[in-house]
Amino acid sequence: MRHTVPEDLLPNPDMAQNPTTSNDLRKIILGVPVEYEHIAGLTLGLTYIVMLLGAYTSAIGAGLSCPDWPTCYGTWVPFLQPSIIANSPYSALQIFAEWAHRGLAMTAGFLILGTAIGAWVTHRNDAIVKWSATVALVLLPLQVILGGLTVTKNLHPIIVTTHLGVAILILLCLLTTVLVAYLRD
Secondary structure, rough: OOOOOHHHHHOOOOHHHHOHHHHHHHHHHOOOOHHHHHHHHHHHHHHHHHHHHHHHHHOOOOOOOOOOOOOEOOEEEEHOOOHHHOOOOOHHHHHHHHHHHHHHHHHHHHHHHHHHHHHHHHHEEEEEHHHHHHHHHHHHHHHHHHHHHHHHHHHHHHHHHHHHHHHHHHHHHHHHHHHHHHOOO
């Protein structure tokens, strides 16, 4: 269902250049031609893909194929240095799986941030949408720390399990956000 935005809430070009208040930010966000539910749904879908890729990375024994964190062999893109791949005890596929998991997780993190902000802007009067998105955002730093510890503590079982557990909680929060936002629209 398409939201109609009152004229006084539409952004003007001057405001887009220099937003000064939270109401100005609200006007800018409400002027975006994408429905909140679609952004939240994209966030949910990408978060699920990150979880699947994490499981795949673990299943192929690639959890330590990037031996440092947050970089991978001291660089952000190890594939730009062929010597890294050639001299690694891991295959290019294993390194790519771990590297892609990290990159997609970072992208999902930014989408979770946007989903939480969007919930407060577009669903101000819906406590479930706002707070489920906010809890996902609050859990995100813990998830990032656990991801780093998974590597730096050599896949310690408690850390790996907690990393998955927090991912499931984030996914459940996002699922709640999406379902309630869709059903109440």
